[in-house]
Structure formats: structure tokens, C-alpha cells
Amino acid sequence: MSVRVFCNARRGEDLLVRGARVVDPLAGIEKVCDVLVRKGVIAELGEGLQATAGVKTIDAVGWLLLPGFVDLHAHLRTPGREDEEDFATGSAAAAAGGFVALFAMANTDPTIDSASVLEGAAQQAAVEARVPVGFFAAVSKGLKGERLTEMHELAQAGAVGFSDDGRPLATAQLLRRALQYAKVTDRFVAVHAQDDSLTGKGVMNEDAVSAKLGFAGIPAIAESAPVAEALEVARYEGGRLHVCHVSAALSLEHLAKAKDLGLRVTAEAAPHHLTMTSDKVNSLDSRVKMNPPLRTEADRKALVAAVKSGLIDVIATDHAPHAHEEKEVPFEVAAFGTTGLETAFAALYTTTVLPGELPLSTLVERMSQTPARIADIPVPTVAKGQVANFCLVDPDSRWVVDPERLQSKAKNTAWAGETLQGRVKATVAAGRLAWEAGA
Amino acid sequence: MSTRSPSYASTRGVSDVAKRDLLSIDDLSRADVELILDTAESFLPVLKRDIKKVPTLRGRTIINMFYESSTRTLTSFELAAKRLSADTMNIKAAGSAVDKGESLKDTILTLSAYSPDIIVMRHPQIGAGRLASRYTEASVINAGDGKYQHPSQALLDVFALRQAIGKNLEGLSVWIVGDILHSRVARSDIGAFQMLGMKVTLAGPPPLMPRDIETLGVEVEYDLSKLGEADVVYLLRMQMERMQAGANFVPSLREYAALYGMTLERLRPGQKVMHPGPINRGVEISSAVADHPDTLILEQVEAGIAVRMAILYRTIVGYDERQPGERGTA
Numbered sequence: 001m002s003v004r005v006f007c008n009a010r011r012g013e014d015l016l017v018r019g020a021r022v023v024d025p026l027a028g029i030e031k032v033c034d035v036l037v038r039k040g041v042i043a044e045l046g047e048g049l050q051a052t053a054g055v056k057t058i059d060a061v062g063w064l065l066l067p068g069f070v071d072l073h074a075h076l077r078t079p080g081r082e083d084e085e086d087f088a089t090g091s092a093a094a095a096a097g098g099f100v101a102l103f104a105m106a107n108t109d110p111t112i113d114s115a116s117v118l119e120g121a122a123q124q125a126a127v128e129a130r131v132p133v134g135f136f137a138a139v140s141k142g143l144k145g146e147r148l149t150e151m152h153e154l155a156q157a158g159a160v161g162f163s164d165d166g167r168p169l170a171t172a173q174l175l176r177r178a179l180q181y182a183k184v185t186d187r188f189v190a191v192h193a194q195d196d197s198l199t200g201k202g203v204m205n206e207d208a209v210s211a212k213l214g215f216a217g218i219p220a221i222a223e224s225a226p227v228a229e230a231l232e233v234a235r236y237e238g239g240r241l242h243v244c245h246v247s248a249a250l251s252l253e254h255l256a257k258a259k260d261l262g263l264r265v266t267a268e269a270a271p272h273h274l275t276m277t278s279d280k281v282n283s284l285d286s287r288v289k290m291n292p293p294l295r296t297e298a299d300r301k302a303l304v305a306a307v308k309s310g311l312i313d314v315i316a317t318d319h320a321p322h323a324h325e326e327k328e329v330p331f332e333v334a335a336f337g338t339t340g341l342e343t344a345f346a347a348l349y350t351t352t353v354l355p356g357e358l359p360l361s362t363l364v365e366r367m368s369q370t371p372a373r374i375a376d377i378p379v380p381t382v383a384k385g386q387v388a389n390f391c392l393v394d395p396d397s398r399w400v401v402d403p404e405r406l407q408s409k410a411k412n413t414a415w416a417g418e419t420l421q422g423r424v425k426a427t428v429a430a431g432r433l434a435w436e437a438g439a
Numbered sequence: 440m441s442t443r444s445p446s447y448a449s450t451r452g453v454s455d456v457a458k459r460d461l462l463s464i465d466d467l468s469r470a471d472v473e474l475i476l477d478t479a480e481s482f483l484p485v486l487k488r489d490i491k492k493v494p495t496l497r498g499r500t501i502i503n504m505f506y507e508s509s510t511r512t513l514t515s516f517e518l519a520a521k522r523l524s525a526d527t528m529n530i531k532a533a534g535s536a537v538d539k540g541e542s543l544k545d546t547i548l549t550l551s552a553y554s555p556d557i558i559v560m561r562h563p564q565i566g567a568g569r570l571a572s573r574y575t576e577a578s579v580i581n582a583g584d585g586k587y588q589h590p591s592q593a594l595l596d597v598f599a600l601r602q603a604i605g606k607n608l609e610g611l612s613v614w615i616v617g618d619i620l621h622s623r624v625a626r627s628d629i630g631a632f633q634m635l636g637m638k639v640t641l642a643g644p645p646p647l648m649p650r651d652i653e654t655l656g657v658e659v660e661y662d663l664s665k666l667g668e669a670d671v672v673y674l675l676r677m678q679m680e681r682m683q684a685g686a687n688f689v690p691s692l693r694e695y696a697a698l699y700g701m702t703l704e705r706l707r708p709g710q711k712v713m714h715p716g717p718i719n720r721g722v723e724i725s726s727a728v729a730d731h732p733d734t735l736i737l738e739q740v741e742a743g744i745a746v747r748m749a750i751l752y753r754t755i756v757g758y759d760e761r762q763p764g765e766r767g768t769a
Binding site: 206208210212213214215217219284325328329 | 562566569585586588622
């Protein structure tokens with residue numbers, strides 16, 4: 001009973017990458033060398049490698065070669081809202097962002113809450129997706145918070161984990177039951193921690209900016225209180241708990257305590273929470289409206305420190321595509337969410353690595369190898385004999401984020417108009433060249 | 440000039456013409472504010488004539504688009520436009536295409552096809568004016584957007600105060616009392632009062648006091664024990680329509696009135712009392728205070744016409760120093 005991913009790559013590629021600096025925390029490599037891929041498998045690493053005639057060669061001098069990223073939290077909107085994203089566009093966005101695998105959340109229409117729905121989506125992904133796509137299954141039928149899904153059958157169908165993300169789990173009892181069954185399936189339960197009574201009609205973080213603009217605020221305790229509750233349930237019950245998109249510094253103390261107790265708890269943070277603050281909302285631009293909301297600089301700094309220390313295990317995008325008409329409306333009535341796959345690395349590189357907040361190798365580990373380990377899929381690493389799962393990044397390339405030029409079908413990126421440094425030039429996923437800039 | 444957010448991907452109808460909107464009190468400098476107040480003052484004689492009309496904006500089109508009910512603001516803007524001889528149209532959300540599900544963007548694109556010079560807009564959502572401005576070449580004047588801004592109210596308030604106290608408001612203390620959380624009037628007036636050098640204190644029940652509001656450079660009080668220090672007491676209406684059921688912002692109006700209501704006992708001689716209206720007698724203001732000679736409520740309403748004439752005029756002719764009626768204008 002293993003986690004399954006689906007894509008349309010069939011044939012491994014032959015490829016020579018020349019002169020890139022390989023940074024692979026798992027393999028313990030940080031050096032310039034050539035990488036030769038034969039039939040989709042890394043055949044050789046070394047200097048002055050030669051390819052046989054006709055083999056595609058990428059001159060990557062000055063670039064980075066990194067283990068490909070794995071996204072534990074994407075909304076691909078298929079089935080049901082193919083006008084916002086489908087497997088072809090979502091996986092193209094992922095490939096353009098350096099991702100070699102991604103996991104789609106279950107809040108689709110229909111909900112991924114039965115093996116048959118999961119298998120239908122999987123079949124479609126197997127035809128359309130250019131990088132491997134895996135699936136979360138819902139904890140409750142239709143995300144209604146009432147009846148548990150058939151978690152064992154869903155795990156057999158290949159679900160990576162269980163989540164009602166998009167909504168908080170309705171009750172602590174439901175979380176308890178899910179954790180109990182998660183022990184049978186050895187999958188994790190991912191929670192969107194949110195107390196609805198404290199969230200109220202809030203549309204942004206409750207802070208000085210909301211005070212000034214008059215927006216109803218979402219207090220940090222609307223996240224930290226249910227995080228504490230979920231951890232308490234996990235402490236009592238056991239099972240693997242994953243806390244989605246941690247955004248508030250107040251949540252971190254609870255996580256630290258749970259980890260000190262040795263609980264099987266992991267947590268993620270999203271690129272937007274690690275690179276932006278609620279000041280952005282002064283623009284009244286609905287593209288910076290997300291849930292959880294952008295918090296304060298103190299929260300952002302605490303989150304980055306937690307990523308650095310490992311308290312936050314992974315960075316996951318919470319890629320949330322939306323149709324124009326859901327965003328081209330006043331802020332309060334706009335949909336929550338930003339796309340994130342194509343900008344994740346560049347945003348984090350620009351805002352956290354270049355100013356020295358986060359070492360590059362740590363960023364790579366949190367975006368690639370740790371999420372793969374949590375998902376229980378083969379860990380991308382640049383070593384002989386491994387399937388090629390890596391990306392090439394030009395760390396000096398500065399680019400302006402133009403929504404029209406991104407691969408995602410949706411254009412609601414919070415980074416629109418921002419200048420970022422570090423651009424993914426090519427991505428090799430599951431042994432195939434899935435993306436090449438300008439190609 | 441208001442700042443524009445980066446453009447949306449779907450750019451149909453997006454306007455790039457240079458124009459002057461009035462969306463927030465922060466769109467104005469102190470010099471702009473004083474110019475509007477001086478312009479308003481120059482209009483006062485017009486309003487005292489038998490024929491209260493000047494040809495200044497003849498041939499101009501002003502659309503008042505009100506997505507929220509309003510009596511004084513709508514009539515005041517309409518009358519101001521008419522006093523300036525502009526052509527006006529009033530559109531209310533009820534009974535219009537808005538009722539049929541038309542989006543704000545489409546309504547604005549449609550109205551803009553009539554080439555209005557100014558769209559005066561009231562809307563229940565924050566930032567609606569800024570969004571609207573993106574889709575029209577008309578200047579947009581925000582007549583209230585949700586809980587955020589109501590700049591013409593702030594301007595008429597400082598105008599009424601100047602008329603009552605004198606031009607120099609520097610160093611005066613103003614207390615804004617009541618439901619700050621839901622008040623666009625408070626958010627606009629804080630900026631205007633501070634711009635003119637006044638010291639602002641906010642008072643009200645803690646659930647109705649926005650967290651971190653001190654960052655705006657105001658003092659915060661949860662009772663009225665020090666109200667005596669205020670030169671001006673600005674009362675806010677209890678906005679029951681914005682209160683979510685079960686949110687428990689105030690346990691009862693009776694307790695609110697006891698703690699924060701303005702009564703004759705609380706009024707220090709010489710203090711001016713203001714209120715944006717409509718008032719709830721017996722809740723935030725007692726009848727005796729409402730009818731007291733130091734209360735400026737009707738003066739505020741009166742100031743509304745001259746100030747809105749000045750806003751419309753400045754929006755069209757610009758913010759240089761010339762006064763209406765001087766050579767070369769009108």
C-alpha cells in the first residue's frame with residue numbers, strides 16, 4: 001500500500017547538464033560538476049563529462065542544480081473547476097517552478113472522498129500532468145465534517161494523506177477518529193487549523209493595518225488555539241499529524257512543545273507567509289487576500305527562524321488558483337488565496353536566502369527532500385543511480401512577475417509586478433525534461 | 440493622487456488617464472485640505488443668495504452611485520453639484536442592474552460609456568472606490584466605502600469646526616467616542632484632525648476599539664473620566680446594522696449609554712460636540728446635548744454643501760491656488 005503519483009512521462013531522457021553548481025543537502029554535495037542522465041537515471045556526476053552525439057546538452061555554467069521541489073499542498077481544482085486550473089496547467093506551473101512532484105488537496109467538486117473519484121482524477125493526471133501529481137483524500141465525506149471517508153480504501157488507491165483543507169476539521173472528535181484510522185493506514189492527517197468563531201468575518205490579519213483600513217481582522221489566536229487543540233489530540237491518540245500553512249508566531253510554541261514530546265507531528269509554512277506581511281493589504285489588492293492571512297513582520301521573522309531550525313519541516317505553496325471574477329471584486333468579497341508554484345523558489349530566494357535569513361541548502365531541504373520524506377515518495381537526490389528529479393536555477397536572473405506569462409491558468413499571484421531574483425531554467429521530473437525556459 | 444495597485448491580468452477597460460480621485464483623506468496633503476476649506480468658504484456667499492447657483496461646472500456630468508442607503512450624503516452631493524450647475528444622475532443599487540447581479544466592474548464600465556466627469560460612489564465594501572477608479576476615466580469621489588473612508592465627511596467636519604472655533608485648530612484636543620471599529624468616519628476624521636495639528640483621543644468599549652489602533656498616533660481610553668480635557672467631543676452613532684448577531688460587542692444599549700453616552704453632566708462648558716448623524720437620542724447623545732448651543736450637528740450638515748461644492752470644483756479644475764470667481768475660472 002504505497003503512495004502513488006501520476007504523470008504522462010513514459011520514457012526516460014538522455015541529457016547532459018554542464019557546469020552547474022550542485023547543491024544537495026542529502027548527498028552532502030555543494031560543488032560544480034557535470035551531470036549525465038541516461039534513460040532518465042543519473043548515470044554520472046563529474047567534471048568534463050562527454051555525451052554521445054545527439055544527446056541534449058544544457059550549458060548551465062553559473063546556474064544551480066538542485067534536487068527538485070515537492071509540494072505537499074496545492075489546489076489543482078480538478079475535477080470541477082477546470083476553468084481555474086487543470087492537471088496540464090497546474091503541472092506546467094509546477095515544472096516551471098522547479099517542482100518534480102506535487103500533491104493536490106481534496107476540496108474539489110466532487111470531493112476526493114472515495115477511491116473511485118480519486119482513481120478518476122488519477123487517470124486524468126496520468127494523461128495530462130507533466131510532473132507527477134499525487135492526491136490527498138478528504139477526512140470527511142464532502143468535507144462536511146460529519147462522516148469519515150473510507151480511509152483504508154483511499155490509502156490503497158494511493159492517497160498521500162487525509163485533509164479537509166480549505167475548511168478546518170469540524171470537531172476535535174473528527175480529528176481523533178481520523179488519527180485513529182491513520183494509524184491503520186500509516187498516512188498522515190493534515191489540518192487547516194482555524195477557529196471559525198474567532199475568525200468571524202475576518203478578511204485579513206488583525207493588526208495595525210486592519211485597524212487603519214477598517215477590515216474585520218483574523219486574530220492570530222484563530223490559528224494558534226486550534227493548533228494547540230490538534231496537537232493535544234495527537235498527543236493523546238498518536239498517529240501522524242501535519243499542520244498546514246502555519247502563519248502565526250503564536251502557533252510555533254505549541255509545535256515546539258509537541259516536538260519536544262516526541263509526537264509524530266510535522267508542519268508546513270507557505271512562501272507568501274515567509275516573504276510578505278499584511279502591509280501588502282494597504283494596496284487593497286485582492287490578490288494578497290489569503291487564508292490564513294499575511295501576518296506581521298514579527299510573525300514572518302519567527303516563521304523563517306522556524307524553517308531554519310526545522311521546527312517548520314517543509315515549505316508548501318498552498319497554490320490556490322482563482323478565476324478573474326472571484327478576484328476582480330472588492331477585497332472583502334474576493335476569494336482567498338494566491339497561486340504559488342511558479343514563484344515559490346524565486347520569492348524565497350529573493351526574500352530569505354539573499355538577505356541571509358536562510359541558507360540555500362536549508363531552503364532546498366525544506367522544499368524538496370523533507371516533503372518527499374513526509375509524503376513517503378522517493379527522495380529527490382543528485383546521486384548516481386537515482387531517477388533524475390532536479391531543477392536548474394539561474395541565481396542571478398532578475399525577473400518581473402507578469403501574471404500573463406505564468407503557466408498557471410489562474411492569474412491571481414500575490415507577486416504580480418514584483419521583481420524577483422533566481423529563475424528556474426529547467427526541470428527534470430521523473431527522468432524527463434519537463435520544463436525548459438524559453439523552449 | 441491616489442496610488443494605483445498593480446494592474447490585474449484582465450485589463451479590459453482599465454483606465455490609465457491621469458486624474459484626481461478622492462478616495463481617502465490620505466490622498467490629500469495639508470495644503471490640499473486647506474485649499475478645499477478655503478474654496479468652501481468662498482462658496483458660502485453663494486449659498487446665502489436668493490439664487491443659489493453658479494455656472495462653474497455647467498456642462499459637466501456627475502453620477503452619484505449609491506450602493507448603500509444614505510440621506511444626507513446623497514442629498515448633499517446632489518445639491519452641491521446642482522449649485523455648481525453640473526448635470527447629475529443618481530443611481531441606487533436597489534432597482535438597478537446591480538440587483539440583477541452585475542458586478543461593480545461592469546456597472547462602472549457601463550456608466551463610463553456616458554463619459555461622466557465625476558463618479559461619486561458609496562459602497563458597503565472597503566476599497567470599492569479604488570477598484571471602480573481602475574475602470575473609468577472619471578474621477579472617483581468616495582462617499583463612504585464600508586468601514587474604511589468617508590473623506591468628504593472629514594473635510595466638512597474640520598470646516599464646521601473652523602467656522603465655529605476659528606482657522607487655527609493647532610493643539611486642540613478632540614475625543615472621538617463610540618464604535619471606532621465599524622466607523623469610516625473615525626478613520627477619515629483621525630487623519631483630517633491630525634493633519635490640522637489636533638491631538639486625537641479615541642474612547643469606547645474595548646470590543647469596538649480596533650486592536651493596534653494606537654499605531655495611528657492616537658490615545659485610547661475605555662472610559663470618559665478624562666473627557667474634560669477635550670475641546671471637541673465627536674460622537675459616533677452606534678451602528679447596529681454592522682453588528683453581527685452574537686458578536687456581543689455591547690451587552691445592551693442601556694449599558695452603552697450609561698458608560699459612553701454624552702450627557703449634560705459630562706459636557707464641560709465650552710466643549711464643542713459633533714456627530715456625523717443620524718443621531719440616536721438617548722443612546723450616544725442625550726436630547727439635552729443634541730439641542731445644546733455648543734453642539735455643531737446642524738452646522739456640520741450645512742457645511743456639507745459648501746465643502747462638497749469645493750471638492751467637486753477642485754476635482755475638476757485642479758488643486759492650484761485660484762479661487763472660484765477669480766479671473767480665468769468659471
